[in-house]
Each structure stands twice: as structure tokens, then as C-alpha cells.
Amino acid sequence: MTQNIFIKNQVFQLHHLGGIFWKQKSLLLISDVHLGKVSHFRKFGAAVPRKAIHKNYVLLDKVVTDFQPFQICFLGDLFHSYLNKEWQLFENWVAKTPAEIILVSGNHDIIAPEKFEQLQVKVFSEWVLDDFLLTHHPEEREGLFTFCGHIHPAIKLQGFGRQRLKLSCFFKTKNQMILPAFGEFTGTHALQPSKEDEVYAIVEDAVVKV
Incomplete structure (x- = not known):
């Protein structure tokens, strides 16, 4: 289930x-997948199930199938650290994905751009497209609406009976939308919205404005 929003007379669909x-x-925007993180942690002794390595690719296939985009832009932190054995899985995924793939580099993207370019993946530090700025770190720039990641935003909700929930979310301010972390093996950072902000929480297979 998706949630449609309108920004600068353009339609954007938020996917769960x-x-x-x-x-x-x-154009499909995805942020903070952190591929390779599972292998990175397993290398240093963390008890992370091996099957978690493949979960991100299953989720990527799902969202690509749902939208069938011409282009996919990763808004930084596509890979968590240096090359490891997950790179071959990424190569295989790129080879079978028909969309053009673009990476806007994040602070974790330390793999040489040449490695991505060998796979026909374009790498930029930022991308300005019409009236929109696509970047990794949150940044407000005059005249542009920003799509970014990095924060791994979440919202804390309290229900009846003192139940508390912390849900990943899309966090929209007047001139910026922070995407949730796409990766399965990532943490979140709770944000406190102001009255002017819009928060779209991910609740199972739905996106709900809260």
C-alpha cells in the first residue's frame, strides 16, 4: 500500500x-540500504543470521517490481563499508535490474566510484533535477525541495494503555523530505515534529500520515 503526496505539482508515492x-x-528514490553491513558484522563475530544478507535484495526486488521505474536513485549509504562478498550479490542484482541506477554518495560509500561505474552505475555527490535536490545529508537550499536520508527517521507514538511504538517514517518539513532507512539491518533515530511538519509512518504494509 502506498501514500500519494504532491510537492511542487509533482506526484510522489510513498512505499511501505x-x-x-x-x-x-x-524515478524511484531509496536511501540507506547499507548493503554489506551483515557480512561486515559477521566478520567481526556478531551473531547475525546469514539469511539476513539476502533480505535486502528481496525487498529491493519487491519495490522495483511494484513501480517498474526507468531510473533508481540511491540517496547514499548504499554500501556500509569496504568491499566484501556481498559485492557479487550486488553485481548480480544490477545485471538483472532493467532500470538505470544512480548513486548519490553518502558518508558510508567508501568503495571507489570506478567499481560502480564498471557496472554502469553513475555516481554523483548530489543531483539537482528540476526544482528538487537529491542528496544524502539533510540540506535546505533556496528554491529547491530536498529529498535525503542519513538520519534513519522514526516517530514515537503512544496509544491507549501506555503502549509505545517507535516506527520508521518519512519525515517532511516545508522544503525537505527525509526518507527512512531501506536496509533491514539498520537502526532508527526518533525525531520530534513541529506543528508544520508532516510525518508518514510505516505500519506493516502501509504508509499512514500521523
Whole structure:
């Protein structure tokens, strides 16, 4: 289930897995997948199930299938650290994905750009497209609306009976939308919205404005 929003007369669909589809451009935005993180932690003795390595690719396939975009733009932290054995899985995923793939580098993207370019993946430090800025770190720039990641935003909710929930979310301010972390093996950071902010929480297979 998706949630449609309108920004600068453009339609954006928020997906419950954490991606945003820009309808007019057929462009899928995804942030903070952190591929390779599971293998990185397992290498140093963390008890992380091996099957978690493949979960991100299953989720990527799901969101790509749902939208069938012409382009996919990863808004930084696509890979968690240096090359490891998950790179081959990424190569295989790129080879079978028909969309053009673009990476806007994040602070964790320390793999040489040449490695991505060998796979026909374009790498930029930022991307300005029409009236929109696509970047990793939150940044407000005059005249542009920003899509970004990095924060891994979440919202804390309290229900009846003192139940408390912490849910990943899309966090929208006047000129910026922070995407949730797409990766399965990532943490979250709770944000406190102001009255002017809009929060779209991910609740199981739905996106709900709260």
C-alpha cells in the first residue's frame, strides 16, 4: 500500500518498504540500504543470521517490481563499508535490474566510484533535477525541495494503555523530505515534529500520515 503526496505539482508515492516513486519522472528514490553491513558484522563475530544478507535484495526486488521505474536513485549509504562478498550479490542484482541506477554518495560509500561505474552505475555527490535536490545529508537550499536520508527517521507514538511504538517514517518539513532507512539491518533515530511538519509512518504494509 502506498501514500500519494504532491510537492511542487509533482506526484510522489510513498512505499511501505521505504522508497519514494516520482511518478512524472518514473524515478524511484531509496536511501540507506547499507548493503554489506551483515557480512561486515559477521566478520567481526556478531551473531547475525546469514539469511539476513539476502533480505535486502528481496525487498529491493519487491519495490522495483511494484513501480517498474526507468531510473533508481540511491540517496547514499548504499554500501556500509569496504568491499566484501556481498559485492557479487550486488553485481548480480544490477545485471538483472532493467532500470538505470544512480548513486548519490553518502558518508558510508567508501568503495571507489570506478567499481560502480564498471557496472554502469553513475555516481554523483548530489543531483539537482528540476526544482528538487537529491542528496544524502539533510540540506535546505533556496528554491529547491530536498529529498535525503542519513538520519534513519522514526516517530514515537503512544496509544491507549501506555503502549509505545517507535516506527520508521518519512519525515517532511516545508522544503525537505527525509526518507527512512531501506536496509533491514539498520537502526532508527526518533525525531520530534513541529506543528508544520508532516510525518508518514510505516505500519506493516502501509504508509499512514500521523
